[in-house]
Amino acid sequence: MNINWYPGHMKKTKELLQENIKLVNLIIEVLDARVPDSSKNPDFDILFRDKKRLIVLNKYDLADPDMNKEWEDHYRKKGWSVVLYNSTNNRELNRLNKAIGDASKEIVERYRKRGLLNKTIRAMVVGIPNVGKSTLINSLAKRKSAKTGNKPGITKGKQWIHLAGDIDLLDTPGILWPKFDDEASALNLAFTGAIKDDVLVLEEIALKFVIRMQEMGKENAILERYGIEAGEKPLDILDNIARKKGFFINNKGIDYLRVAELLFMDFRAGRLGRISLEYPRSNNNA
Ligand SMILES: Nc1nc2c(ncn2[C@@H]2O[C@H](COP(=O)(O)OP(=O)(O)OP(=O)(O)O)[C@@H](O)[C@H]2O)c(=O)[nH]1
Ligand SMILES: [Mg+2]
Known part of the structure; x- marks a missing residue:
């Protein structure tokens, strides 16, 4: 397939992520539950290797329920924190909040030992285009703070959003990687809408x-x-x-x-x- 899926702004996005790593202590990596493997940016494992990470299997409402369980187990066995989530359904918010709370425990504990109480958790929300990062942030913020849309490339720059309970979230633009190892992954991302339809x-x-x-x-x-x-x-x-x-x-x-x-x-x-x-x-x- 001859697709230009790595336009110039994605290089800039990678730089933006790199620049902000030191400002955050938690990475919330949003995957598409229908294609968790294909939607997992391989660059992130290198970029964020030293950070605590929470994997959100977003859009699980669109994915097969049995498969959802299998993927959840799959990541859990690898030692990640993981949660299935539907960002468009407010009733699920508690589950995500709990997952973020659990993932932040070590960080809070480290602060406490240094005598730093009520210090803000700063989380960067990352993922490929159109996976639901901004929608997830809006659901946590309980207001429409971040712009969303059903096509890739909606978020253009970074945006901090402050949540109650001393958490700051950084919304970031979706980012793909320069080269796909196999055509099946590229196709999965085309099917689910992570690659702009007009370049396909x-x-x-x-x-x-x-x-x-x-x-x-x-x-x-x-x-x-x-x-x-x-x-x-x-x-x-x-x-x-x-x-x-x-x-x-x-x-x-x-x-x-x-x-x-x-x-x-x-x-x-x-x-x-x-x-x-x-x-x-x-x-x-x-
Ligand atoms: N069914 C369903 N739709 C969702 C879910 N989360 C997000 N969406 C939809 O997915 C589309 C993309 O959402 P965004 O939040 O704009 O995605 P994004 O990751 O911020 O995208 P970029 O800013 O372009 O990188 C929107 O139409 C959302 O309504 C979900 O959990 N379930
Ligand atoms: Mg966005």
Whole structure:
């Protein structure tokens, strides 16, 4: 795939993260629960190796419940603090607050030993684009302090947000890494919306999405959503969606871009059901 997923501002973002490391004592790393491995920036393990880290499996409401448990176990076994979270649901706030409290215990204890009471915990919220960093911060702040949106690249610079209970959070722009090791990860990030749609050939990505759903035995989620038959080839599924919806250009050719946009809009909003696109494997080092 020929995608420019590492535009200049991401280099700047990496510098911004580096500059701010010394100001914070906790890293809140937000992953997409549907693709935890693909959404885990490998640079972070080097960049933040000396910091206490809390992993948030965000958007778990869109991911398969059984897989969520497996991923939670997977990271816990590696010794990380981890919490499943839905940033758009206020009722889950206590669980996240507790996870942050638990992850901060050592830091608070260290302060206490030095006679520093009520010292502010400063946490940096990091993750790839569109994973829900700003939404998570707003849920903690109980107000709309950080700008959010359902496309990557919404947060442009850093922003400190003060929370009750002596915690400061730093919102940061989403950052990818310069090179993907395998195409499957790149595709996962395209499917979930971490890579800007306008740098992708969305029609091709839609076909790859259909193929992936077939490989995972989840083709029915698409067929049922649109009330269509499968056909012989993966492309037939896109054709059948177009026919059902009347997506044609000048009543002649199929408008694959419209089909792709619809398919991804529905998948990303969870309208195809709760779907995880990758499984924890013992051999992955995420
Ligand atoms: N279903 C669901 N949607 C979520 C969740 N968290 C965030 N979203 C949605 O995901 C989209 C992206 O959220 P943002 O908070 O702007 O993401 P971000 O990580 O700050 O993105 P950048 O600033 O572009 O890096 C928005 O449409 C949110 O409403 C979640 O837990 N569940
Ligand atoms: Mg943001």
